[in-house]
Amino acid sequence: MPQEQASQSQTHDDERYIIGYAMEPKKIQNLLRPSLIEHARKHGIDLIPIDINKPLIQHHPNLHFHCIVQKLQPKHWNNLNLHQYMSKHATTTIIDPPHLVRNLQNRVSMLDFATNLPLSLQNVGVPYQVVIDIHKTSGGNDVEGMVMDSNLRFPVIAKPLYADGTMKSHELCLVFDREGLRETLNKNAAGGTTTTPVVLQEFVNHGGVVFKVYVAGEHVRCVKRRSLPDIPEEKAKTLKGTLKFSQISNFTVQDDNGAKSNPGHNGDGANHLSNIESAEMPEESLIKELARALRERTGLNMFNVDVIRDVKDCTRYLVIDINYFPGYAKLPSYEPFITDFLLDCVRNKPAVVCEKNQGMIMNE
Numbered sequence: 001m002p003q004e005q006a007s008q009s010q011t012h013d014d015e016r017y018i019i020g021y022a023m024e025p026k027k028i029q030n031l032l033r034p035s036l037i038e039h040a041r042k043h044g045i046d047l048i049p050i051d052i053n054k055p056l057i058q059h060h061p062n063l064h065f066h067c068i069v070q071k072l073q074p075k076h077w078n079n080l081n082l083h084q085y086m087s088k089h090a091t092t093t094i095i096d097p098p099h100l101v102r103n104l105q106n107r108v109s110m111l112d113f114a115t116n117l118p119l120s121l122q123n124v125g126v127p128y129q130v131v132i133d134i135h136k137t138s139g140g141n142d143v144e145g146m147v148m149d150s151n152l153r154f155p156v157i158a159k160p161l162y163a164d165g166t167m168k169s170h171e172l173c174l175v176f177d178r179e180g181l182r183e184t185l186n187k188n189a190a191g192g193t194t195t196t197p198v199v200l201q202e203f204v205n206h207g208g209v210v211f212k213v214y215v216a217g218e219h220v221r222c223v224k225r226r227s228l229p230d231i232p233e234e235k236a237k238t239l240k241g242t243l244k245f246s247q248i249s250n251f252t253v254q255d256d257n258g259a260k261s262n263p264g265h266n267g268d269g270a271n272h273l274s275n276i277e278s279a280e281m282p283e284e285s286l287i288k289e290l291a292r293a294l295r296e297r298t299g300l301n302m303f304n305v306d307v308i309r310d311v312k313d314c315t316r317y318l319v320i321d322i323n324y325f326p327g328y329a330k331l332p333s334y335e336p337f338i339t340d341f342l343l344d345c346v347r348n349k350p351a352v353v354c355e356k357n358q359g360m361i362m363n364e
């Protein structure tokens with residue numbers, strides 16, 4: 001369908017809306033493509049960049065933003081001084097409030113949102129995981145024993161606890177045995193006071209495909225991406241130590257020609273690709289219901305959810321990751337997708353979860 005027709009929200013009036021975007025240059029380059037700016041403009045939205053290094057009131061004292069979308073680190077929130085701006089422009093909507101975004105920057109609080117979901121989502125859960133923070137473990141002594149005594153079984157994935165947008169937060173590692181665990185724990189302890197806590201998460205065989213559910217308010221799209229290949233039980237017994245990997249699902253199916261350093265590509269690129277193509281999508285109703293439940297629970301509008309399907313029980317789905325403000329531009333026809341959402345925001349559709357400006361910048 002041509003992009004113009006795909007857009008559900010046409011402008012019915014002559015009113016123009018001003019939406020500011022506050023984000024780092026890399027994100028702007030990825031997301032704010034001329035095609036999006038132009039599509040939004042044709043539908044009544046002027047997208048204006050916000051300088052994230054100085055108070056907003058200084059460089060736009062009289063400009064009233066109907067809405068501001070953001071993906072920022074806390075230091076930039078201080079630079080922007082939105083309190084000051086809001087005292088003059090009380091009706092500006094912030095998508096999304098930073099104190100709520102913060103809940104997605106910790107891999108425990110993040111997955112808490114996907115536990116004990118309502119009955120309609122009883123087939124959706126999260127993998128078993130334990131947190132290891134050497135400095136918080138009393139005496140720091142037998143962490144290894146504690147992990148071995150837990151319900152965790154190898155292989156596991158070690159993920160930095162904080163998913164704060166840094167490159168480090170995406171450095172993951174498969175751990176195959178006790179020796180690998182020791183290595184991981186030693187690394188965790190080696191940093192002295194700057195140690196980064198990790199979560200050890202059960203590795204679940206899932207057919208090498210991850211479903212990425214992109215959410216922008218009421219608008220939801222699900223795409224398939226490549227993932228780690230399955231590790232058959234027999235093979236798992238022979239694997240030793242650890243294997244590092246990073247951002248394996250950042251390749252779309254089209255540009256998947258394999259990254260050598262990543263375990264997802266082990267010489268069977270063509271097979272892997274056909275696995276992805278032939279994988280059946282989850283039911284649309286499940287995707288929509290999951291998106292709705294997570295919007296309600298997180299209070300956020302813009303995020304994506306990584307979901308895998310357990311090969312042992314194809315009715316069972318596991319949420320493994322939730323990312324704030326992901327790379328929407330990787331979606332086909334992302335321009336109407338984002339524009340329709342922005343129109344909902346400025347028209348104050350009840351579908352958009354927002355707190356207006358009450359108290360949401362308080363803790364920045």
Ligand SMILES: Nc1ncnc2c1ncn2[C@@H]1O[C@H](COP(=O)(O)OP(=O)(O)OP(=O)(O)O)[C@@H](O)[C@H]1O
Pocket residue numbers: 127157159163169170171172201202203204205206210226227228247248249250306308320321323
């Ligand atoms: N519990 C698991 N079982 C099997 N595979 C997993 C599991 N957790 C993660 N993976 C694989 O590792 C990849 C990266 O994990 P995860 O999404 O948690 O990391 P991330 O760095 O936060 O990724 P993103 O780039 O999406 O933010 C997943 O896309 C999936 O391929």
Ligand SMILES: O=P(O)(O)O[C@H]1[C@H](OP(=O)(O)O)[C@@H](OP(=O)(O)O)[C@@H](O)[C@@H](O)[C@@H]1OP(=O)(O)O
Pocket residue numbers: 026027030163164165166212247249250304323325326327328330
């Ligand atoms: O937004 P950033 O550039 O930082 O990168 C994000 C990236 O999107 P991009 O395509 O825009 O790079 C996302 O990819 P998709 O899930 O959409 O595939 C996902 O990997 C996020 O975790 C990243 O966010 P971070 O966790 O690092 O903040």
Ligand SMILES: [Mg+2]
Pocket residue numbers: 249306321
């Ligand atoms: Mg992920």
Ligand SMILES: [Mg+2]
Pocket residue numbers: 163321322323
């Ligand atoms: Mg992530």
